[in-house]
Amino acid sequence: MTPTVSASGLSLHYGRTRALDDVSLRLTPGVTGLLGPNGAGKTTLLRVLATAVPADRGAFTVLGHDPGTSRGRQEVRRRLGYLPQTPGFHPDFTAFEFVDYVAILKELADRSARHREVRRVLEEVDLGDVRGRRIKKLSGGMRQRVALAAALVGDPGFLVLDEPTVGLDPEQRMRFRELVAGAGEGRTVLLSTHQTEDVAMLCHRVVVMAAGAVRFDGTPAELTARAAGRVWSSGERDPGAKAGWRTGAGTFRNVGDPPPGAELVEPALEDGYLLVLDGADTEVAA
Numbered sequence: 001m002t003p004t005v006s007a008s009g010l011s012l013h014y015g016r017t018r019a020l021d022d023v024s025l026r027l028t029p030g031v032t033g034l035l036g037p038n039g040a041g042k043t044t045l046l047r048v049l050a051t052a053v054p055a056d057r058g059a060f061t062v063l064g065h066d067p068g069t070s071r072g073r074q075e076v077r078r079r080l081g082y083l084p085q086t087p088g089f090h091p092d093f094t095a096f097e098f099v100d101y102v103a104i105l106k107e108l109a110d111r112s113a114r115h116r117e118v119r120r121v122l123e124e125v126d127l128g129d130v131r132g133r134r135i136k137k138l139s140g141g142m143r144q145r146v147a148l149a150a151a152l153v154g155d156p157g158f159l160v161l162d163e164p165t166v167g168l169d170p171e172q173r174m175r176f177r178e179l180v181a182g183a184g185e186g187r188t189v190l191l192s193t194h195q196t197e198d199v200a201m202l203c204h205r206v207v208v209m210a211a212g213a214v215r216f217d218g219t220p221a222e223l224t225a226r227a228a229g230r231v232w233s234s235g236e237r238d239p240g241a242k243a244g245w246r247t248g249a250g251t252f253r254n255v256g257d258p259p260p261g262a263e264l265v266e267p268a269l270e271d272g273y274l275l276v277l278d279g280a281d282t283e284v285a286a
């Protein structure tokens, strides 16, 4: 399958901080999760791919267009939906006005076609009924859906979502997940998140970053399999464990190198993630 996004050797420094270190990846339709600790470079990678900031080195294409040229950049932006970490809402705008404003920036010039598109994307995120309500009167979950609607204007082939479920309660998060899953049908979505459940439930692929570099790139099942035979249960915290905690059942769940005869338990995606990060240099080089 021809990848929607193909990136090679992307590097970016902020002063002496290496925020991206030789990142290469290919993205295909479906939802790809981007996991990593704080400061891993996730937002920086999304900003580069969304053409908000240029890389110092490396190159990438989106749907065959090269953002290294001004013409290519324009073509990429026409095909891109971007939900940044802090969407710049004007709180006095209504949901409709905000999405319409984004639609104008996305060059939807014909007023009635644009308004149809704004209504369509607001319906798609289940906000058709509150489109006339001011953003400051909406709940956090609704605001995130307004931001998603804005990102969906013009039916972009590549959707970039930066930690969209932060601060949402479990019900709102579940609802948002459904919408992201729907958005990932037939289009390429890159979703940065701290929630391993988001990845387990939504993603066909997962990329783990630490200290600006890609540490893992594969399916969620492959990430979980990294922890096969490395999670065990014990009555006491095992001193040999890299991570261990008491579960609600009162026993300890340990992740690392089990002692002989350990009572192995089924690994979860989070265990694989912990083991990928273990040993990886998670501090950004200065």
Ligand SMILES: Nc1ncnc2c1ncn2[C@@H]1O[C@H](COP(=O)(O)OP(=O)(O)OP(=O)(O)O)[C@@H](O)[C@H]1O
Residues within 6 Å of the ligand: 014, 017, 018, 019, 036, 037, 038, 039, 040, 041, 042, 043, 044, 045, 284
């Ligand atoms: N505009 C900037 N100026 C200077 N340093 C920056 C800037 N943006 C990011 N950095 C640094 O680059 C590194 C990567 O940051 P980035 O925000 O991409 O990480 P992240 O994985 O998105 O983290 P988080 O999960 O906390 O959002 C960090 O060390 C950060 O402090």
